[in-house]
Structure formats: structure tokens, C-alpha cells
Amino acid sequence: MTETTFSRVRRTLSDLFSLSPDAITVDTTQKDIEAWDSMGHLMFIEALEQEFETQFSPENVEAMRDLGTIVRLLGAP
């Protein structure tokens, strides 16, 4: 069973902020989620780096404010 990048991002986000995965789509942005504030952003970036075993550049960290961009930066699948 291979999970898509989107579904891994969604699970990371829903686990981290205790959200229902159903409420999260590829269009979800930082503004839609209350807990995703500036500290929340740092935590989410940490969590994504752990999930995908990668490190983001400071420029990408700035840009990763919506799920579409995050999935694109992480690359398919």
C-alpha cells in the first residue's frame, strides 16, 4: 500500500493539530486552520521534515502556506 504525497501531508496536518482529515483538501491554506499560526507553522514544517525525511530551504519554508504548494514542493506521487 503506497500513500500519496497529499494523503501523507493531510495526515501530518490532521494529527499535529488534532483535526478531522475530511476537513482538509488540497486547497486548504494556513488561514483556514486556527492552530496553524506562526509557531504552528514551525511545528508543521518540523513534522513534514520528519514525515518526508527531508530539510526545506528557508525560502520554501516561507512559501509553504497552503497544501497545494506543499505537495508540489514535495513532488509526486
Added chain:
Amino acid sequence: MEAGLPSRDTIEAHLAKGEYGVGRGMLAALFESKPTLATAQYVTDRFLRSSAPRTPLKVAILRSYTVEPMVPLLRARAALLGLDLSVHVGEFGAYNQELLDASGALSEFAPDVVVVAVLTDSAIPDVWRRATELGPEALVQHVDEALAQVERCLGRLRERSKAHVILHTLDRPMWLAAGLLDEQSPSGQVALVQRYNDGLRRIARGIRGVYVLDFEGVAAAHGRARFYDPKKALTMGMPLAHDALLPLADAHMRIIAPIAGKSAKVLVLDLDNTLWGGVVGEDGVFGVKIGSDYPGAGYQELQRAAVDLSRRGILLAIASKNNPADAEEVFAKRKEMVLRLDHFAAVQIHWNDKATSLRAIAAELNVGIDALAFVDDNPVERQRIELELPDVHVISLPTDPIGYAAAVRSAPVFERLTLSSEDKDRSKIYVEQRQRSELEKGAASVEDYYRSLQMVATISAVGPGNLARVAQLTQKTNQFNLTTRRYSDQEIELWAAREDARVFCLSVRDRFGDSGLVGVAIVSRTGGEAEIDSLLLSCRVIGRTVETAMLAHIVAWARDAGVRWLQGSFIPTKKNAPASDFYARHGFARVETSPDGDVQLFRLDVREADVRRPEWIVMEEG
């Protein structure tokens, strides 16, 4: 999903059925396989929504840097131990003001635990940045002033809060400013950081409830090169790398668990493939693997860990499915064994299931089931216990025995913050008790058993050396206690000072060991009458007839003092039934019972009394 791991659906199904022990074991395995922030949050959410009992605990983290990514990991580890952690994180770099401020957010939060997480660049900035520029005196003064500030802040916190405090030690810089020359200078960066850490430990020893977390040791153990992330330090104020977060969270749990009382009192060990490699029933006594080479060394190392824990006051027990004779032979004949049977306070070796064994061990040692930690190589046995006895601390072992000892040594439930002399002796006392029971089983009659014990009872007066113990016995003894009157140190001192009263202290030793001061009687005298105010016996020596020896001594004293009538009351409680027939079986007559039956009064005619020391007890006066 990784092989062998339970799915989230499986975990949630167990939790929904109320099987929180199994759910906890599975969540722990899930977290272990992928200890990320997201998994941590999932584990915490799910477990705290289950029916498992939990204790709330408020932890404030005062800090000089971004500690937030560690918090979910800490909460997950705590949740799996039955702690519901609320965490308050202080403002960046404001730790000193927050400790001093009696009316700020910290005071409002009313923490149970305060963590002060500060890195070297904040705590002693001149050592970090100007070590080659400033002179030795200035640098030493800088360190000492920083320590004085810590002490002042903690003093102020103590004026308004009983919170436990955890202070982080400082780590040395990765690259020393003076390079190799640092070692040659008494005011090098390494020496100055050491000076600060020594000072911190001195402060912690001086203030009750203050503990040191060896941050430097954690960084060293996991490797400085992997511990820090210099780029994130600059871009996000987050100097710790991913790899640092879990070790640091675990280091906190090792202090927080004993603070919150999440402690195991007994380590229950399996035998085959846990204490030695192989199965003794199949491989034979000389076929099982134990020794100094692989894999025997892994088992030997676990045995050493168990011995170390027993010196911390943790009792050892065996729960094994085996023929007792086979197992005992390994202990007797294999010289490579570090543990001997007399290290164990309780032994359950038979073919019944292990839940039965664990219940029997808890009952025999008189502890709650949640005071047991269970170590078994077999995941099926572990899960059976998680299912049937969900409050037992089940410790997972890795598949390779080389990792067994570390799995046990790293468990927070075995950490102790202080060690009393009673803790150090506890193991010995229980082991002696087990040897007595075995002797009793083998004795032809109970009198033979008493004789074989070779008991010596010593009666002494109360004094500065035993006053605290006497008071403690009046406060803690419930079973063999005739009146259950509780006395403080000061009240015992008053009894001891009275001309018309005597405090008799009874110590007992036998062939197995010294039980220490285990009995107290307080008697007052008015003319020809004496009144036994209190008479009690520690449960350590119940059933060995020493109460008769003590009473014989009191009666002899009364006779010498010209007392005609010796009076005593029995005040029934929920727990003191073992003492209910004490007066009747020593020839006292019941003279009165209060209308509600709350107090029964007995009386002995000293002139006609025949209370004798049992012939198997030697009496001494101390």
C-alpha cells in the same frame, strides 16, 4: 504502513472496548517506530480519550530558545505513563524575570513542575562569545554571577511555590574558541562550562525539589553533530535538530515520572530467553546461554541492571512458566549468573498463566498491581498482561538480547529522586521474609519453625537515636496496633520525658537478618495501676510471637514497680483484626466495653499473671 505494526483501526478498536493496556502497548510501538511530532500528537489525543486512568500535571517550560517542537513528544511519553500534561511555555529569554515575578503568567499557571531550559549562549554569553577576549578573572566572575542569579531566582520562586524545578546543565561549544589550547587553560570554555554545571548541581542539592537535567550528557550521548541545527537556529530560533527532540523529552520524563509518582516498586522478570538464552526445560541447565560472550552477555547485562535497580529499593520477582527444579538449578549451577535466587523477593515458577503470577506477587509483597513492571521477551505474554492487568507497566524488549539491559535501565518508572536507607534495605528485608516462609513450609511444627529462626528480641528505651522511628511506627502501623494512636516526634519526646510513663522499644533479629525496631509499647503508671496507652508491632514481624516477649517484659517491669493491675484497651479499626485477641490470649480479663463497642477494656492481675517469654526467643536489654 510498516510490517508488524498494528493499524490505527486496530488500536482504536481496542481503546473503544476499554482495553487500554493493549491500546497503550500498541500506541507505544507505533510511536517508537516513528517518533514524529504528528505521531506524538495522535498518540496523546487517542490515549487521553480512552478509559485509562490519568493524573493531570502542569509543566511550565521557561526557556532561552524554541522548545515547542519537543512538547508534543513529551506529552505523548507522559500520556503513555498515565499523565495528562498541560504545558505552559514562557517568553523567549524571560526566564529570570518569570521566576522572580510573583504576579505574572507563570504564577497564574500554578505549575507542578518548572523546567528552566537555557543554552550556554544565553546563560553565560561571555563564555560563549568572548572567551579569548576577556581575562580569566572576568570570565570566572561572569559564571559565578550567573549562578548567583539562578540561586536568587529559585529562592524567590520558593517563597511562593512548591513546584519541582528542573535545571538544564550547559553544553560546551561544538568548536572551542581557543581550539586545542582550551584544555591548557583553567579558564577555558570547557572548564568554565564545567564550573557552571558544578555550581548548578550544588544549588540543586541545597534547595528541596530542585533537580538537574544533564543536558550536556544527553547531547554527548546522542552526538553533538546530530544534536544541533545551526541553520534553523538562525532562520527559526530553533537550535535543536530533530534527532535531539526525543532524547531530550525522554530525559525530562525520567525526572517527571518519579515527581508524579509514576514509579514501579517491583521488577518482575521472566526466565527463559529473558534472564538467559534458550529454554532450560529443552536445552538443559548447561545448554542455556549466559556468560561473557554473545549472546549470553546480553542476558548477563540485564541481570546486572536488575541488581542495580534492587540497590535503588526496587524489589525483584520472577514470573516464569517452568519446572521450578529446572529453573533453580540454573541459579545454583551456572556460575555466570549474576542474579541468585536470594535476590528475589517473590518467586512464581509454575505452569499457570502469568496474570495469576503477577497478582500473587503483588499480594505477597503487599503492593498494588500498578506497582509492578513486567519484563518478558515474549510479545504474546506481554500482550496478555496488557489485556488482563492493564495497570502493570509492561516493558517492551527488543528482539536482540544486547538491547535488553538498556530497555530496562531507560524506563522512567525505575528512576528515584532520593534514596532513603530503608529503600536500600528494602530488598534485603523482603528476601529475608521469603526465606522465613520457605523455612516455615519445611518445618515439622510451628514451634520447630520458631526455634529454627533463632530470634533475639532487644528491649530498649526511647532516645534521640530511635525517636523518629518510634513516631513513624505509631503513624504507619495499622494491623497489629491495639489503639492506633498516632504520635508526632514531639509527642513521643513528651512521653519519654514523663516520670510516670515508659516507652518500650522492641528490636528483633534472627538467623536471616536484622528487622530493626519493629515494636513499641507506651505504658503510664498511677500508683498500683498501669495503663497500656499503645502497643504495636510492625507487619514485618507479625506471627513470630515477639509480642508475647514484649508483653512478658512489660509485666515483669510492672511487677518490679509494685503495680497490681495492668490495664489496656483494644480499639477496633478496619485493619487491626490481627491484634483483636491479644489481651484475651495473654490472660487479661475483659472488664468493660463502651456501649458502641468502640473501646474494649481489659485488665490483668499482675500478681497472678503468667505471661512468659516464649522459650525460642532470647531477650536482651539494649
